[in-house]
Amino acid sequence: MRIAILRAPGIYAADRLPLERLRAGTSALRAADDVHTNHVHADDLAHAAVLSLFFGKPQRAYNVNDDSELKMGEWFDLVADRTQLPRPRRVSRAEAEASLPPSLLSFMRESRRLVNARAKQDLRWRPRYPQPDALLAALARERDAA
16 A cells, blocks of 8 residues: 655635634734744645645655745734734743643644655645745735725
8 A cells, every 4th residue: 555644734725814813812922932833725735635646655754835934923923914904912932821722832832844845856746825925915915906
């Protein structure tokens, strides 16, 4: 049996953005305490899954993420700016530990920068959205045109 594993980080799409979190005013870590986060557009992930059926090497794992190198707070600021919502208030790690739910804190305890070179090489995968701002800018243009 030939199996390829796709490791996907934060999946986003037009209907999968952290808008409720921004509207609720949930805090983000200040720059000194912030962590790196990785993202992939849902369509890019689906494309990688199809490509893995044809080009995936047996028992190999692939990081399927875009080319951005954003910290979590930068991600929220970018989404806020492009959707005309207020940026989240920045807090220290200690303040976050005292005020945020454990499910959210678990993401703030990990900092990783995934490299997608193997997916690009083996699967011949090229993300349609190499940076989250490609989608966010398109959504802003649609909003402004309406």
